[in-house]
Amino acid sequence: MNILIAYCTRHGCTEEAAQTLKENLSGEVTLVNLKKNGKPDLSAFDTVILGGSIHMGKIQSQVRKFIEKNVDVLLEKRTGLYVCCMEEKQAQQQFENAFPEELRKHASATGIFGGAFNFERMNFLERKIVQKVAGVTESVYKIDEGEIKRFAAAMDGN
Numbered sequence: 001m002n003i004l005i006a007y008c009t010r011h012g013c014t015e016e017a018a019q020t021l022k023e024n025l026s027g028e029v030t031l032v033n034l035k036k037n038g039k040p041d042l043s044a045f046d047t048v049i050l051g052g053s054i055h056m057g058k059i060q061s062q063v064r065k066f067i068e069k070n071v072d073v074l075l076e077k078r079t080g081l082y083v084c085c086m087e088e089k090q091a092q093q094q095f096e097n098a099f100p101e102e103l104r105k106h107a108s109a110t111g112i113f114g115g116a117f118n119f120e121r122m123n124f125l126e127r128k129i130v131q132k133v134a135g136v137t138e139s140v141y142k143i144d145e146g147e148i149k150r151f152a153a154a155m156d157g158n
């Protein structure tokens with residue numbers, strides 16, 4: 001399998017999840033940050049995994065735009081979809097809002113991988129928002145490696 005993982009990240013969590021996924025997938029895996037390269041050549045891949053993180057309830061606009069432009073091609077490939085986020089109760093709804101229904105139904109694997117609050121990488125405003133909304137004042141790390149492994153196994157067809 002020739003696999004593309006196309007992702008967006010604000011503080012590195014979704015990228016770290018992409019790297020862990022890569023280590024757990026069989027086949028040739030290429031990582032592309034959609035903020036740096038929004039137009040990867042999809043014809044080179046038979047499998048495309050899309051990942052993004054949730055801020056103020058939404059996935060990055062670059063992920064949404066990438067899907068809008070490529071939805072027909074994506075529906076012809078093997079696909080996987082994941083998000084990184086911290087609000088456990090809202091996670092499922094946020095995931096559903098992040099990706100269109102036809103893509104969610106088509107996906108071989110879907111995943112909610114948890115996330116992290118990394119205070120060292122946040123700006124002043126982000127820190128204030130997280131303190132107020134999540135009531136958190138220190139860095140928290142909650143990436144779910146077991147969930148990433150389950151996702152990778154589903155992508156591999158196991």
Ligand SMILES: Cc1cc2nc3c(=O)[nH]c(=O)nc-3n(C[C@H](O)[C@H](O)[C@H](O)COP(=O)(O)O)c2cc1C
Binds near residue numbers: 085090127
């Ligand atoms: C300013 C800010 C807003 C956030 N808003 C949400 C949110 O609405 N829902 C949620 O589940 N997580 C929220 N998070 C948590 C992020 O989804 C989490 O930090 C994630 O790991 C970020 O991944 P990234 O580093 O790849 O961008 C927020 C984090 C920050 C810093």
